[in-house]
Amino acid sequence: MTGRLLIVHGPNLNLLGTREPEIYGSDTLEDVNELCRKTASERGLEVQTVQSNHEGELVDAIQAARGNADGIVINPAAYTHTSVAIADALAAVGLPIVEVHLSNVHAREPFRKHSYVSALASAVIAGAGITGYRFAVEHLAELINSRR
Ligand code: DHK
Numbered sequence: 806m807t808g809r810l811l812i813v814h815g816p817n818l819n820l821l822g823t824r825e826p827e828i829y830g831s832d833t834l835e836d837v838n839e840l841c842r843k844t845a846s847e848r849g850l851e852v853q854t855v856q857s858n859h860e861g862e863l864v865d866a867i868q869a870a871r872g873n874a875d876g877i878v879i880n881p882a883a884y885t886h887t888s889v890a891i892a893d894a895l896a897a898v899g900l901p902i903v904e905v906h907l908s909n910v911h912a913r914e915p916f917r918k919h920s921y922v923s924a925l926a927s928a929v930i931a932g933a934g935i936t937g938y939r940f941a942v943e944h945l946a947e948l949i950n951s952r953r
């Protein structure tokens with residue numbers, strides 16, 4: 806393995822598969838993590854995954870990526886639209902970031918259109934469902950492997 810990605814899942818994503826499946830799909834969080842692991846390992850990368858419903862725990866996990874990861878895939882979920890703390894943590898670690906949303910946040914309620922994270926992201930993927938995580942891992946793998 807030649808690099809490591811941190812995959813960060815925000816609040817309520819532990820309920821994937823049963824939570825509003827018409828919006829978020831029927832795959833579980835473990836399905837998402839398995840897709841990330843498979844996509845990453847095909848490109849010589851390892852993944853570490855974290856999910857929390859607590860803002861501070863997400864901040865801690867992002868801070869811990871400094872020196873331990875080469876890139877971050879993050880779906881901050883509801884914190885996308887509210888959390889300066891998570892955005893500041895992402896800026897502080899200085900790693901390439903891909904922001905993922907399962908749903909097309911731009912086609913939903915107006916408050917979902919604003920993201921504190923997007924300005925820090927190398928790429929933003931919304932509306933592709935679980936496949937968005939594959940795209941995110943592929944993008945980071947290309948970035949990381951092109952720097953070697
Ligand atoms: C997930 C959530 O939980 C929402 O709060 C966001 C995002 C959208 C998603 O589409 O993955 O607004």
